Amino acid sequence: MHVKNALRWLAGLGVAGAWVAATAIPAGAAAPAELAVYVADTTVAIGGPGLVDGPTVAASESVVLHEPTMTFDATDLAGVVDVAEPDGFGDCTSPSARVLVCTKPYEVSLDEGGLRGLFDVVLEAAPGAEAGDSGKLKVTFGAQGLAPVSHEGTVRVGDGVDVAAGPDVKLSAAPGQAFTASPRVANVGETAVEGVTVLFENDEELHPGTRYSNCRYSGDDVRSCTFGGTLRPGATYAGAFAFVLDPANVAPSDELASVRWLTNAEYEDLVAYLEDRGVSPGEPGTEGEVALTEVAGVEAGRVQADIDPFDNSSLLEITVTGQHGVDLAAVGDTAAGAAGDTVAVEVGVVNNGPADLDTNGSGEPVTSVRVAIPTGTTAVAAPAECFPLKGGGMDPDHPGEPGARDYLCLPAISLAAGEADLVTFQLRIDEVLADATGTVTINGEDAPTFERDTDPANDTAKIVVNPSGGGGGGLPVTGAATGAAAAAGGLLLAAGVAGYVIARRRRLRFIA
Missing domain, CATH: 2.60.40.680 (Immunoglobulin-like)
Structure with missing residues (x-):
């Protein structure tokens, strides 16, 4: 989850x-x-x-x-x-x-x-x-x-007032399906509550189905909704919020949203804090208001604050139904040259889809990529997100160290369908050997591992230097078709295994 x-x-x-x-x-x-x-x-x-x-x-x-x-x-x-x-x-x-x-x-x-x-x-x-x-x-x-x-x-x-969130809400939806979530809030105190605001924290796969005018949005994310009117002591209220599950979502899986209720005065304090920091609280929608049931007419209320803010949160738990998986495949390469030449090979992992893969929740890379250097060659330059394997384990203290025979590379924490995460090794050809071969392996015994790969058969690819059938660098040999792509850089990867934040030097590109 x-x-x-x-x-x-x-x-x-x-x-x-x-x-x-x-x-x-x-x-x-x-x-x-x-x-x-x-x-x-x-x-x-x-x-x-x-x-x-x-x-x-x-x-x-x-x-x-x-x-x-x-x-x-x-x-x-x-x-x-x-x-x-x-x-x-x-x-x-x-x-x-x-x-x-x-x-x-x-x-x-x-x-x-x-x-x-x-x-x-x-x-x-x-x-x-x-x-x-x-x-x-x-x-x-x-x-x-x-x-x-x-x-x-x-x-x-x-x-002093006392609002409390209702119980967690459990729902189910298929990728691309619209659904309505109705989190509840109760006035459990003895004083009428004059207006409340709900804050949302949603998984990225949950998109607003309607952009309400009394809610604030940042891109494709709802941040908050504010309600006027009076919540009577002892009464419970619910809103009906429209959402759409991302069509690229993995299924079966689980998604999560958190809701937290504030008095409107407490929300004013929060907005002031965000704006002081240069953070926008979001832009209002334009598609009519969402209402809380049983709320009376809107009126200007007195300043109020919650005497027990520890019961103000609840969860929306969405079970994603259907079969919509992810096929991660290893990406190899070929290169050719004479003795003493240095050649580049670009290797990594590609998401063949059909679903996007996002591991932001755990903060771990989508998988690990193990690279074995081809025989007859030496890695004279290695990417900073690749760690030498020594004595059977990863050496976290020497990222990008040249000269190792095996490396463990840590890719991104999200990979859209059709997107490849590639890194470049510089190999010196010490001895010209026909079909000098190394390997790229994903989802192996090294953590992290993606355990729901729909096609494990393509989890290994070859790095071939001086292939007997000819060919040059830059051609993956995994069976995935190559195509024009947009490159992205400048990302940061939180490498949980190594405890580092590594400057990303890999290429993210879409494979046609």
Whole structure:
């Protein structure tokens, strides 16, 4: 099952676009790392247990911070929100009213990727605060030897409400089939909920069947739908969302979507966060509104926040029916030359279809490609995504090392029908031998392996140098017809087996 990280479109909690940089460095001086800090707008529920949250911190380059410090100035939040240290930490002091200074008594590594959770605090609605009250929380981040930086975020309070997602929804559909999914949400609290927003995180094979005007889309992906009106206490509501399963989907298989319900005020905070980071929340559709059943007329509601956000998510599980498989085939090559010549061979794997293959859920390559170098030749240059095999195992510390007799190559994490993933080896001809042969093997004993290949008979191909029947380089010998193709590059492959992120130097091309 392709179980992708829930809500990956939120782009994580890393570096925000609204960084505040340190002061300029004098001309001629060595520039130290610059710190950055960002605190998001937040809504806190009245009557709730408090919200544990904190700023995101980053540095302009990799740096080790000594005793980093965060100062929380909640002066502007007097009577609105109280800020306190989580129980059991003991890293914070309060030098004055409504100011909290927290210092980590150890070294912290930081880089451009950003870090959240280092300085969390508890935000709790103050006694007497009313829905809509707000103020600014100022945070200042510093460390020994580096200039401090500051940022402000808006914190407001909302009526405490409690929405909960309904049970997981199980459906079935064939590739290319349209279907309707109806996730549920209930108001399990005692206060009417005035509007909700549902966030979607779908496998890539699930496409919107209708682009509703109260939903937001990014390309062929639905991100969110917002509803006005009132959800009565104790009532359950459902939407009817139209989807289409990708016609190139593998069958039988399983696809997954995750839904999460927010109050509309919480969604406003999320949109502000995304836009601060330069991330679009998506574009609205144009094909009419999708509705929640039992929702009354749309009206402007009070600010609200959920007192129990841990029961707001559910899943859509789609069983893909029918027979629509994938035939992966090894791709070999031929080359010719004299003794001492260096020749190129292009080898790899092709998806003969009819279905696309996507392993984004696991993050593993679609298969492994084992390459045995032809006799009488030496690999003087090997691709960076290919690892020498030594002592029966892959050597993860020397990607692209020349001179090995056998290599394990890790292709892409998705391969469309008709697409080939190829890499190039440079072979020196040490001895001219007729039909000097090596092999390309996929789906072998090496992990990862695609276990549902519909035709294992073509999982091995030959690399032939100086074939007795003539011929030159660039001609696969797997039986797949060659054709004009578009090449793609610049991709990154997360090589889970080796623990590396490898710069892709292979060719992705479509085989006619």
